[in-house]
Amino acid sequence: MEFRTEDLGKCYGGKYIFRHLNLCLQEGGTYCLMAPSGMGKTTLFRILMGLEQADEGRLIGFEKVRFAPVFQEDRLCMGMGAIKNIRLIRPELSEETIRRELLQLLPEDSLSQPVSEFSGGMRRRAALMRALLSAGDFLLFDEPFEGLDEKTREKAMDLVIGKKGGRTLLFASHYPEEARILGAEVIGFPSAPSDKTLQPDRSSP
Amino acid sequence: MGRKKADGLKGRRIKKAAILLFWLCLWQGISLWVDRPIFLVGPCETLAAIFRLAGTGPFWHAVFSSLTRIGFGFALAFCIGLICGSAAYFRPFFGELLSPVVTLMKTIPVASFVILALIWAGADNLSLIISFLVVFPIIYLNTVAGLKSTDRQLLEMSQVYRMKSLARALHIYRPALAPYLVSACQVALGMSWKSGIAAEVIGTPQYSIGENLYMAKVFFTTDELFAWTAVIIALSFLFEKAVLILIKEAAREKI
Numbered sequence: 001m002e003f004r005t006e007d008l009g010k011c012y013g014g015k016y017i018f019r020h021l022n023l024c025l026q027e028g029g030t031y032c033l034m035a036p037s038g039m040g041k042t043t044l045f046r047i048l049m050g051l052e053q054a055d056e057g058r059l060i061g062f063e064k065v066r067f068a069p070v071f072q073e074d075r076l077c078m079g080m081g082a083i084k085n086i087r088l089i090r091p092e093l094s095e096e097t098i099r100r101e102l103l104q105l106l107p108e109d110s111l112s113q114p115v116s117e118f119s120g121g122m123r124r125r126a127a128l129m130r131a132l133l134s135a136g137d138f139l140l141f142d143e144p145f146e147g148l149d150e151k152t153r154e155k156a157m158d159l160v161i162g163k164k165g166g167r168t169l170l171f172a173s174h175y176p177e178e179a180r181i182l183g184a185e186v187i188g189f190p191s192a193p194s195d196k197t198l199q200p201d202r203s204s205p
Numbered sequence: 206m207g208r209k210k211a212d213g214l215k216g217r218r219i220k221k222a223a224i225l226l227f228w229l230c231l232w233q234g235i236s237l238w239v240d241r242p243i244f245l246v247g248p249c250e251t252l253a254a255i256f257r258l259a260g261t262g263p264f265w266h267a268v269f270s271s272l273t274r275i276g277f278g279f280a281l282a283f284c285i286g287l288i289c290g291s292a293a294y295f296r297p298f299f300g301e302l303l304s305p306v307v308t309l310m311k312t313i314p315v316a317s318f319v320i321l322a323l324i325w326a327g328a329d330n331l332s333l334i335i336s337f338l339v340v341f342p343i344i345y346l347n348t349v350a351g352l353k354s355t356d357r358q359l360l361e362m363s364q365v366y367r368m369k370s371l372a373r374a375l376h377i378y379r380p381a382l383a384p385y386l387v388s389a390c391q392v393a394l395g396m397s398w399k400s401g402i403a404a405e406v407i408g409t410p411q412y413s414i415g416e417n418l419y420m421a422k423v424f425f426t427t428d429e430l431f432a433w434t435a436v437i438i439a440l441s442f443l444f445e446k447a448v449l450i451l452i453k454e455a456a457r458e459k460i
Contacts, residue, residue, distance in 0.1 A: 049365050067365050075362040077376050079458030088376055089366040114460050134366060 001027040002061060003138075003168070009056030010043055017043060019056065023187065025168060032179035033172045035189030041172040042072060045142055048170075068136025068167075070144045074127040078116040082106060082126040085115060089134050102129055104159060105152070120147045128156055132163040139164065141171035145178060157181050246428040254432035263412065271332060271414040272440060275401035278336030279394070279448070286341045287386075290348025300349065310342045319404045328410035332401035339400045343393040344386070351385030352378060376458070383456030390452055391445070398441040 002024060009019040017040035025031055033041055046052040048059065049067050076085050086098045099111060105125040115123060124147050131139060144160070145153045160169070161182060173179060179186050229248050236247030246254075258264045293300030315335065322334045355378055363373045405415020414433060421430035 051361050051365070066367065069362075069365055071358070071362065073358055075358050077359065077380070077458075079380055079460075080376065081460040084460065088372050089363075089368055091369070091372070112460065114458070136366070 003027070003065070004060040005048075005057060006060060007057035008044070008047065008054050008059070010040065010047065010052075011055050018189070021057070021189075025170060027168055028166045030164070030169045030182055030184040031171070031187055032182070032184035033170060033187050033189060034174070034176070034179065035172075036174075039189050041189065042142055045069070045140055045172070048140065065138045066136045068131040068134040068139050070124075070127050070131045070139075070141040070171075072142045072146075074123045076115045076123055076126060076130075079114055081111060081114055082118075082129070083111055085126060086130045086133055089130060093133065098133065101133060102126070105129055105155060121149065121152060124148060125152065125156060128160070132160065137167050139167055139169040139171070141169070143172050143174070145173070154181075243425050243427050246431050250428045251431040251435060254428040255435060258429065258432055258436075264417075266412045267414050267417050268436065268440065270412045271402065271405065272444070274330060274333040274413075275336045275397055276444065278333040278401065279340050279397045281333075282337040282340035282393075282397075283344050283390075286344030287348050290345045291352065293345070294349050294352040303345075307342045307345055310338055315339065315400045315403065316407070319407045322404070323408050328408035331404045331408040331410055332413065332415070335404040336397040336401040340393040340397045343389050343396070347385040347389035348382065351382035354385070355381040379456065380458060383452075387449065387452055387456070390448055394445040394448055395441060398437070398444060402437055 004025070005021055005023045008021040008023075010017050011019075021044070033044075035041055043052065047054050048062060049069060050062075076082075077088065080088075082102055083095055083098050086102075087093065087095065090098075102111060105128070106122060110118065110122060115126060118126065124144070128141070128144055131141065131144075139160075145156055148156055157178065169182070169184070171178075171182075171184070176186065178184075233247040233249060236242075236245045236250070239245050242250065289299075289303060293303055315338075318338055319331065319335060322331055322338075326334055359377045360373075362368075363377055368377075402415050402418070405413040406419050407415075409416045409419050414437060418430060418433050421427070421433060
């Protein structure tokens with residue numbers, strides 16, 4: 001099974017932010033979308049998740065996908081703690097299980113705090129854990145390790161590798177290093193407006 | 206540090222009490238100077254009148270029936286306002302349909318409502334109806350505004366993660382709604398109480414605070430007028446505190 005985008009294009013105010021985007025992702029694969037900021041990575045992710053409509057082209061194979069996103073803005077419920085935030089989307093997991101998993105990324109005392117008192121990095125880690133523990137089968141991470149210091153970044157990446165399982169992972173990043181550690185195929189992004197067709201870059205490890 | 210803070214708090218309290226005492230003394234002084242209890246009674250006479258009234262059955266009967274009617278009207282308006290507001294948010298046509306009615310309710314003078322309600326429903330449940338009519342538009346409009354303020358990003362998140370509707374309602378819509386409902390209640394509580402009593406003065410239903418105020422006017426028992434006014438203020442204050450505690454508790458997110 002594979003997921004494809006066919007000649008996908010999106011414009012805002014008469015200007016294309018990308019056009020003729022052809023992606024081909026294998027189920028269970030790990031892919032890193034690498035492009036400078038403002039090239040429409042977030043928009044592409046929103047289109048994949050069905051939060052926005054493409055202006056051109058179509059999506060193939062995404063209809064039945066259940067996404068597990070990490071959004072750039074974390075999007076946690078601020079009044080609740082990290083455990084409750086995860087239980088919201090995965091009520092069948094016990095509090096104990098979630099606590100055990102979260103302790104790999106967050107300090108013990110933070111689990112009794114509301115997320116509003118978290119630092120940016122802690123929120124990011126909670127959002128990452130939410131995606132990993134969710135029932136989604138397509139992990140879609142928008143710069144998931146942004147704002148983490150070196151040590152937690154490594155821990156977080158290890159965790160992603162460990163928890164990914166057979167799921168597909170597509171993440172956006174600015175750092176080739178992250179793609180290398182996660183063993184991801186690097187996908188470039190067309191600079192708008194362009195007619196270039198893109199394939200996963202096979203030369204990357 | 207902590208000690209200093211506590212001292213500061215104590216100091217401020219003493220200052221507040223002194224200010225209050227100053228005005229009470231001034232009031233007492235003026236009432237002694239005027240020396241005509243029909244025009245003005247002092248705080249001591251008012252207090253005496255409160256105690257005199259509080260020893261009688263009809264006093265408690267009036268307090269109880271006014272409080273329950275206004276309170277029930279408020280509760281009813283709160284629930285129906287919340288339901289209609291949510292319906293108007295999720296089904297915009299319903300909102301458009303309701304919009305002229307709500308505008309009318311907001312702009313018609315309370316006095317006209319009172320007369321109409323008297324004609325249609327009689328005096329008995331007058332304050333209930335008036336309290337409802339005053340509170341409903343406030344709760345309704347604030348429910349719509351609160352729901353509109355819901356974080357779009359969280360809604361998208363809940364959609365992609367396929368969150369259950371109940372969880373979405375409780376943890377994404379409710380936190381957005383809460384501050385709007387709290388401020389709506391702060392306004393509505395005082396208004397329901399004031400307009401409810403005003404309606405009772407006009408309609409003079411039996412055993413009501415409004416009837417007692419009216420009687421105080423008829424018999425020139427100014428001390429009782431002052432006493433009832435003090436009672437209304439106290440009841441309104443307690444009512445407001447109690448309702449706000451309930452609402453804030455219902456809105457609080459457990460960590």
